[in-house]
Amino acid sequence: MQAKEKILLAAERLFAERGLDVSLREIAVAAGQGNHSAVQYHFDGKAGLIDALYAHRMTPLNERRRELIGDLRARGLEEDLPALVAAYLAPLAEHVLAHPGTSWYLRFTSRYVLSGGYRSWPYSSDHHPGVAELAALLRRRLPGLTRERLRVLNLHIVVVLADLEQRLGDPAFDAGRARSAVADLRLTAQALLTA
Template identity: 70%
Template sequence: MMRAREKILHAAERLFAERGLGVSLREIAAAAGQRNNSAVQYHFGGRAGLVEALYEFRMTPLNLRRRELIAELRASGRETDLAALVECFVGPLSEHVLAHGGETWYLRFSSRYVLSGGYRHWPFSSEHHSGVNELVPLLHARVPGLTEERLRVMFLHTVMVLADLEQRSGAPGFGRADAEAAAADLRTTAAALLTAG
């Protein structure tokens, strides 16, 4: 049985994804089935605490997977393999989308949050992105002259494409094979963005 805190996180993720970060905390509490209008403040201290908790809720397993992929890459001596480096970033996020078939809203929430200006230095400024912070020096070593702006464009491209894929997943006429093909194409375009001259 899902606890109140987790119900609030799921409701917030969906409502933020659907309507943006201006959704009232009272609406989030109601959508989570909480009779107490102050439930969000009780569990998270307010909007900022809720957003941080939502990132922690989703990013903890994604970060573990990303760091696992980086460790495998290092162990196999593939630190200069661009496709493998891209997989370290794209892989955990696309695996999340494919595993849940549109039943979570994390990438749609992330796309809204990033475009709202919530993370001015995204994705370099948060402890939730330690796997990304470990990956970035490897990308710089592999792609000489790679700028922070180009990295940001690749990261934004990945999040926006996966938000769209999350939206389409489970829709009539869009099956698992379509989702896997879209995720594979994303890996190709992400690598191309990094090396485009």
């Protein structure tokens, strides 16, 4: 594993566990970097590190979301609310389910969002074009859908999946319970949009 990837993974875990006040030096040490300026060197500071962390995770997640959008369009489901909601949350849920006990991404994202990191999250970042495309489809399906309701939808999805990510670290919490939690999340997300 390259130094940059070690730093990204260490930062993701530390940010998830302790919040964004973790020092760059602590991240370098956790990544096994003898040079305590390694994070500054590779990422030009904490803002660059966070942006790189989102790019590292969101690129494949966004590609998956775009696949799902293409599938919706091919099947003529652009106005089917359950299908839209499923496409909206599936990439993140799939990520969590595929990395039981080893993923920190949703917990990091939850902390970052709740800290005010993205003031207009998730619409201001280049890392989220699939989310923006699905938001447009949701607005077409639900013409009264507000930006605030979409923000609440994202918060709901991220926080619930962060909790699921945490619970998957417990060996007693099995894959069946995790899949059931994702199915319930799909229903609550749909209800949130139509409430």
